Amino acid sequence: MNRLAGFSMSSRIRSRSWNASEVSVSSPDSRYTTAADSSSSWTSTLSCFQFAIDPPMFHVGSQCLTRESLPSQRASREASRVSVLSWGVVRSGWGPASFRDSPFRLGMGTAGSNDMKPTSIAHALGGQVGVGSEIRIQGWVRTRRDSKAGLSFIHVHDGSSFDPIQVVAGNSLANYESEVAKLSAGCAVDVVGTLVESQGKGQSTEIQASSVEVVGWVEDPDTYPVSPKRHTFEYLREVAHLRPRTNTIGAVTRVRNCLAQAVHRFFHERGFYWIHTPIVTGSDCEGAGDMFRVSTLDLCNIPKTPDGKVDYSQDFFGKETNLTVSGQLNVECYCLALSKVYTFGPTFRAENSYTARHLAEFWMIEPEIAFADLDQDADLADELLKYCFRAVLEERADDMAFFVERIEKTAIERLEKFIATPLTHLDYTDAIEILETCGKTFEFPVHWGADLQTEHERFLAEEHVKGPVAIKNYPKEIKAFYMRMNDDGKTVAAMDILAPGIGEIVGGSQREERLDRLDARIAELGLNIDDYWWYRDLRRYGTVPHAGFGLGFERLVVYATGVQNIREVIPFPRWAGNATF
């Protein structure tokens, strides 16, 4: 017996039409195709199957095509078409005779459509494919409009660009009535045709389809959560698994990727090393906010020490550990050896923050530069931001145009202005004076020594400067222990970059490189000096002035896109009470 067995990856029956002239089953290695008569009906993706050639047997693994496995609403319509497919062996009573009896043809390619290499829609629309050439695209239906002249216009999207491509499917297609005319938003299709100049308005080229294969149906178009209409962002968050199919989230996703690539390119071009600082930290001295505990202790049976406290010595790491709130202290170690370094990874803050600019899990970029002071630090941040925005304008013009049209009118203008304008530097002391004399009354009074409230930051960035502004040299009382003491003894070399609509996008400082001053600050703040032994070692062995900053990646995406809420710019946002998906 010629038995072909043990395909571990998923495979798929590639045709579901009753009219199909053939059924092909493909695996990563090869494809098996057989003829099937017009009454055969197939749906579902199969995996882990075995194929026996002689006698014809069909072992189905994890997903078995049965009446029950059919989507509910379709079941009634289609059940009559589905013959009995039992678990394990296809019985002789199942399926069309021609299928059972026909020899399986081995190898690539009996179905012409499956031979052609698919093209991304971005390539098809971008002029890389010549008009008149054969083309194959794979994607999902956005909309379908019918013309009773015997045509359907199908917008197909594959994520490669903002625009979908228009597929023109005529009623001469064998599955036109049975399938093409029933396509709805979200259906997955595999289209072969000719790239032609469009006869209609709205697009220059389109595909005249010679074949439209439905790879995956939408089970119940009536309740498909991402119907072609306007949805609120709040609603889309509840269907976060499907929201990448929308224009906005798709565009945000491409811009986010563009920004991430630009960040790495920026640093790479300047000789920075990307340092993978730990996600799990045993350092309890990061002090940047409430932390998520990491533990393997049984919550129902927590070991206690004799004095009644949690006995972390029995925990996985033998000590209390948490998810990182910043890679800064770790990356400083590498900075003082490799000179120019940065981190770019996930960060976790267990704060009950319900605002449009906070997440419990977010990505942060933290460069650290040796032999550098605060101004060089601020300049680096400015350059990085400008580099990233330039990349977005150049690489994602299509998505940015959409943001201007639907999300934020000034999205492009704002980035262009940012790029063209030198970053405004403002001393904290001067900022306070501006706030005190601006004639505006604030809910929170302004005075030297107080931290800037959101309303103050907004005034400075949105009304006074009307653009991003770096505020430098804050009072030491409101900043972290590691920031470098200025000569005045009152302020530290800290800087925050405030952006309109977002507030603080960058927070950084020159680090205190003098051991005696560092120790004094640790003591002043009542911190346990023993916890900082390795951090202090950096000041004992070849210390140099150095500086760095943290840039909230999602805030960067928010600023670039003009999207209002940070929860829209990360695929699966986490905030207090929300970790579905």
Next chain:
RNA sequence: UCCUCGGUAGCUCAAUGGUAGAGCAUGCGGCUGUUAACCGCAGGGUUGUAGGUUCGAGUCCUACCCGGGGAGCCA
């Protein structure tokens, strides 16, 4: 955690304490090289949950749950 607004059809929203509606979406029909198409018809509801007031509650009261916006914290 605090302040504030809200929860009604798949989605967005209406509805003096008195018969729960519209637009979009979906299905069917018509029309059309269409493109947020258009025209007609249809299906679709335990009004967030649990109590209470009332002859009568989507509407008023109480508690809770969920969501938005703002604040704090920060990136």
